[in-house]
Amino acid sequence: MQLLIVHHDPEMGEALVQMVQNYTRNQCLLVSSYGAAMDWARRHKHCDLLLSQLETEEIDGLALGSALSEVFSGLQVLFFPSYAADERCLEVSDTKIFPEPIVGDELLAAIDRAQECRPNTVDVFQVVDVLQMCCLSRLGGAVQMVKDEKSGLVFLRDGKIVHAETPSAQGRDALAEIVRWNHVEFAYERNVRPPSETISEPWNEILMDVIARQRDERESHLKVG
Numbered sequence: 001m002q003l004l005i006v007h008h009d010p011e012m013g014e015a016l017v018q019m020v021q022n023y024t025r026n027q028c029l030l031v032s033s034y035g036a037a038m039d040w041a042r043r044h045k046h047c048d049l050l051l052s053q054l055e056t057e058e059i060d061g062l063a064l065g066s067a068l069s070e071v072f073s074g075l076q077v078l079f080f081p082s083y084a085a086d087e088r089c090l091e092v093s094d095t096k097i098f099p100e101p102i103v104g105d106e107l108l109a110a111i112d113r114a115q116e117c118r119p120n121t122v123d124v125f126q127v128v129d130v131l132q133m134c135c136l137s138r139l140g141g142a143v144q145m146v147k148d149e150k151s152g153l154v155f156l157r158d159g160k161i162v163h164a165e166t167p168s169a170q171g172r173d174a175l176a177e178i179v180r181w182n183h184v185e186f187a188y189e190r191n192v193r194p195p196s197e198t199i200s201e202p203w204n205e206i207l208m209d210v211i212a213r214q215r216d217e218r219e220s221h222l223k224v225g
């Protein structure tokens with residue numbers, strides 16, 4: 001499997017490369033900027049896994065992931081956001097997002113999962129993983145979530161969820177519907193603004209409440225069954 005790591009810190013980047021080389025048999029290359037990654041892509045025929053910083057002066061990981069997915073069919077993506085690991089409110093199993101300090105075993109497990117994907121497998125993320133990343137990174141704009149034939153939008157302002165909509169719902173109800181989709185394809189657009197602001201509660205409280213309600217519903221169904 002061919003890996004591309006995009007990290008502006010040479011010391012951290014080299015440490016990631018060394019870990020991959022020591023514990024896997026994958027080919028791995030390190031570049032330090034968005035432009036260098038795109039130049040590399042123009043010279044190579046395939047890439048299976050992109051590991052990119054989310055947002056620095058030199059790197060826009062979301063834009064890079066989107067661009068390289070157009071070049072390399074079946075590309076899987078992992079992100080390194082700038083916030084610290086202890087800022088996370090939600091623990092997500094099988095995460096694809098790795099704030100520092102990076103847990104090596106968890107990152108290697110994510111690489112293994114990517115290696116197990118069949119050719120041209122769609123790159124999917126857990127909804128709560130994406131939303132937590134966007135909120136803790138204080139992003140604004142809109143995140144589009146797609147699950148099979150279903151599609152929804154979550155609007156952000158400075159890391160706060162201010163609106164959500166699906167064809168059947170708006171506001172908190174729409175956000176709850178999107179979270180229930182679990183694994184989705186997603187796209188991010190920085191310059192989109194919400195048509196209205198229908199959500200005012202803290203994002204972490206909303207997501208934890210939706211997750212708790214889902215758990216209660218599953219347990220209720222099991223008891224009925």
